[in-house]
Amino acid sequence: MEGGLFTRLRAHAEAAYRRAVAAQVEQVEDNADWDAWEQDTAAILLGSWASGALLTLQTGGVPANAVLPRVTFAIADDVTMRWSGGPSREVVRRFVRLLPMTRSKWEELVQKAFEAAQELRLDEQQNALARILDRSPDLARLLSPTAAAVDGATEEIRKRRTGAVQAAVQGSFFVTGMSLPQIKAVQGVLAQAIRGDITVSTAGKRVETMGVGDFVSHTVMQTGTDLTTARLETVFRTNSNRAQSQGRLDIVRDETVRQFVPLMQFRATRDKRTRETHKAMNGYVATVDQIDAQGIPTPLGFNCRCSWSPVSIATAISNGWCKKNGDIDYDAIRNHNGDRQKLIDTGEVPDSGFISG
Numbered sequence: 001m002e003g004g005l006f007t008r009l010r011a012h013a014e015a016a017y018r019r020a021v022a023a024q025v026e027q028v029e030d031n032a033d034w035d036a037w038e039q040d041t042a043a044i045l046l047g048s049w050a051s052g053a054l055l056t057l058q059t060g061g062v063p064a065n066a067v068l069p070r071v072t073f074a075i076a077d078d079v080t081m082r083w084s085g086g087p088s089r090e091v092v093r094r095f096v097r098l099l100p101m102t103r104s105k106w107e108e109l110v111q112k113a114f115e116a117a118q119e120l121r122l123d124e125q126q127n128a129l130a131r132i133l134d135r136s137p138d139l140a141r142l143l144s145p146t147a148a149a150v151d152g153a154t155e156e157i158r159k160r161r162t163g164a165v166q167a168a169v170q171g172s173f174f175v176t177g178m179s180l181p182q183i184k185a186v187q188g189v190l191a192q193a194i195r196g197d198i199t200v201s202t203a204g205k206r207v208e209t210m211g212v213g214d215f216v217s218h219t220v221m222q223t224g225t226d227l228t229t230a231r232l233e234t235v236f237r238t239n240s241n242r243a244q245s246q247g248r249l250d251i252v253r254d255e256t257v258r259q260f261v262p263l264m265q266f267r268a269t270r271d272k273r274t275r276e277t278h279k280a281m282n283g284y285v286a287t288v289d290q291i292d293a294q295g296i297p298t299p300l301g302f303n304c305r306c307s308w309s310p311v312s313i314a315t316a317i318s319n320g321w322c323k324k325n326g327d328i329d330y331d332a333i334r335n336h337n338g339d340r341q342k343l344i345d346t347g348e349v350p351d352s353g354f355i356s357g
Contacts, residue, residue: 005094007048009087010236013040015196017124017232022191024129034125041239042117043088046109048240050095052247057100060252060310062262064100067201080108082114120235132227161200194228238302245298250310252288262322263287263311263333265300277348278306284340285311285321293342302350 020033056062076096083089096106128228172234252261268274268282278300291308298306316322320332334341343349 001043005087005091009043009091010048012087012234013037013044013236016040017128018195018228019313020125021129021132022194022229025187025191025194026096027187037118037123038114040081040088041120041236042110042113043083044236044244045090046113047091047095048151049113049247050099050110052253054095054099055249056248056251056261056310057257059312061312062257062258062260066256066260066352078102081108082110101278113243116239120239124235128231132231138329161319216232220246234303238299238304241299241304243306244355249288249291249297252310258288258328259326261310261315262326262328263316264291264308264312267307267309269305274305275301275351277343277351278304279344281306281349282338284337286337287328296344298348299354300349301354304351305324 014034020029020037020082021035023029076093079096080089080092083092092110101109114283156344159354189198219301239241249264251257252264264283264287266281266284266286268278270279270282286296298304311319311321313322313326317324317326317337320329321336322328
């Protein structure tokens with residue numbers, strides 16, 4: 001995806017997400033921010049799928065005239081009408097015009113993108129703040145099943161603790177013995193920090209003046225900066241990688257494309273953050289049918305940065321994985337994969353508990 005355009009879309013989506021989570025902290029939740037995040041997320045997923053498909057066609061050496069012609073500008077505009085505007089519509093329009101695809105296929109992809117985005121939106125809307133707070137060592141220590149019934153809480157406050165978000169925020173703050181005005185003040189600073197309206201140092205100074213304890217100051221800064229960013233990065237990285245991987249594999253399922261790209265090769269990001277099992281899979285070769293059958297489309301786990309790269313027919317023949325007539329040499333591929341196959345057969349990849357694809 002074009003760098004500047006994608007960067008603007010990600011920034012737009014992040015701002016909507018931060019506003020939505022901050023509103024939950026202040027208990028004034030408005031679906032408008034979640035709606036905006038859902039639209040941006042659908043565009044990110046669709047753009048990731050399309051970029052994966054385009055890259056496969058380009059690096060796989062598929063001739064432009066071998067696949068369907070590009071859609072017309074009128075159809076491109078029509079397909080993007082589900083986006084209200086902004087960078088999300090720009091991203092989608094760009095790919096609809098670039099990627100050769102029928103109108104019906106584009107409409108199918110748009111529907112799937114929105115379904116996936118809506119599923120993510122519902123999960124994040126219900127659980128994002130609780131997950132963010134759970135990652136704070138201070139709050140994790142203070143939260144307990146009895147947090148919603150702390151001595152000193154008024155009946156009115158107890159009634160308002162109707163969900164996980166309120167129980168997590170209000171319950172943990174009451175444990176510290178804070179007054180209701182102090183709670184509201186800290187919630188306000190936390191919301192500002194999550195939205196990015198104030199800096200870490202400013203948030204710390206404001207909380208220090210409230211006399212509510214060092215742990216609250218630390219929690220406000222940590223939750224408002226590191227944890228919110230980390231949560232959003234996990235959501236986007238995992239799902240964008242999945243969408244891009246599906247784009248790569250979906251385009252190769254086309255019989256015409258498969259003549260030019262018969263195989264895919266696993267590429268691991270080889271640095272200290274990469275899991276050892278993923279590193280060990282680097283170079284594994286398979287057909288798209290084998291990838292499907294073994295349940296190993298990337299990502300292979302949360303925050304996985306690995307991918308499947310297209311292998312052109314010329315490369316496959318040169319490496320001995322295909323015969324000169326284009327037929328796949330499965331024995332040669334098995335010999336090449338060697339011990340990598342054991343990682344799949346023994347269930348070491350995908351990661352335990354992670355559903356790939």
